[in-house]
Amino acid sequence: MCSSDLDVVASRAENFPTRRATVPALEEILFEPIPILDHGFIRVIDYMGDDGAVVQAARVSYGRGTRKVSEDAGLIRYLMRHWHSTPFEMAEIKYHVKLPIFVARQWIRHRMANVNEYSARYSILDKEFYLPAPEHLAVQSKSNRQGRDKPLDSARAAEVLNLLREDAERAYAHYEDMLGGPEGAEDDNPGLARELARMNLSLNYYTQWYWKTDLHNLMNFLRLRADAHAQYEIRVYAEAMLDTFKRWVPLTYGAFQEYRLGSVQLSASGLEVVRRLLAGDSVSQTESGLSPREWRELMAALGRPV
Numbered sequence: 001m002c003s004s005d006l007d008v009v010a011s012r013a014e015n016f017p018t019r020r021a022t023v024p025a026l027e028e029i030l031f032e033p034i035p036i037l038d039h040g041f042i043r044v045i046d047y048m049g050d051d052g053a054v055v056q057a058a059r060v061s062y063g064r065g066t067r068k069v070s071e072d073a074g075l076i077r078y079l080m081r082h083w084h085s086t087p088f089e090m091a092e093i094k095y096h097v098k099l100p101i102f103v104a105r106q107w108i109r110h111r112m113a114n115v116n117e118y119s120a121r122y123s124i125l126d127k128e129f130y131l132p133a134p135e136h137l138a139v140q141s142k143s144n145r146q147g148r149d150k151p152l153d154s155a156r157a158a159e160v161l162n163l164l165r166e167d168a169e170r171a172y173a174h175y176e177d178m179l180g181g182p183e184g185a186e187d188d189n190p191g192l193a194r195e196l197a198r199m200n201l202s203l204n205y206y207t208q209w210y211w212k213t214d215l216h217n218l219m220n221f222l223r224l225r226a227d228a229h230a231q232y233e234i235r236v237y238a239e240a241m242l243d244t245f246k247r248w249v250p251l252t253y254g255a256f257q258e259y260r261l262g263s264v265q266l267s268a269s270g271l272e273v274v275r276r277l278l279a280g281d282s283v284s285q286t287e288s289g290l291s292p293r294e295w296r297e298l299m300a301a302l303g304r305p306v
Helices: 003-012 051-059 069-081 086-090 101-107 154-179 194-200 215-225 232-248 250-261 268-278 292-302
Strands: 034-036 040-048 092-100 114-117 138-140 148-151 206-214
Touching (some): 040 206, 051 069, 086 206, 086 215, 092 101, 092 232, 101 232, 154 194, 206 215, 215 232, 268 292
Antiparallel strands (some): 040 092, 138 148
16 A cells, blocks of 8 residues: 555544535545546545535525525526536535546546646556456447447457556566666666656556546536546546535536436537427438538437438
């Protein structure tokens, strides 16, 4: 167990009196690691605010108003429905995340967060690398340059797993050798600087970071990464975060499910197609003003054959 893990365990054992809003359902899992993939996890380290903070921010411009839960839920749904983001920025959450480096490189594209990553300039990385389960080894999709298609057959999957394992093992052995040994350089065996030795490690090695964001930007992250089209290895992190989101702000979570994850956004042309279909008109893709891909997506959303 590394020193940061020991610090987290010690923090969980402490209790602090506070006048700030707390959420019992989230307090139950505070500092607890939620396992993901083969060596990864997320855990909530800290948070500020709750559903009430969103409501309070929305109402500050016109006074106290009412405080009924039903009306709070209605207000939050209104804010979500009309894309009013500022009130959701008044609540924040901080995660400790352990993830493969290639997942971190995707994740960091969500720039509206505060991030502090484990530094291999100062410390030696653990020998932990991600190996996909065989069912997640799939061929390249021909219709989606960013996606996968059907799984590899079992023999080819075994070959790929062996290659991934051998490459990662070899890279780490060379990493240790450049450092001057498993514990780092000795006086009689000078090692390469850690900031240089790290460069040969493969992207499936694990890194860690603290990731702090506000509720608005958390929802932006989850809307994209908890989607069925997101890469599996980042989607499983987003799906685990959805549970922490639900525990933390259940009213906001319900509105998010209704108006983000469970909704469809229509273009002006798409809306016109829907109106014509409701009126009983027959509409084809060529006259719809939609591209073939847009047409397929709209028909899939409406549950209609292409």
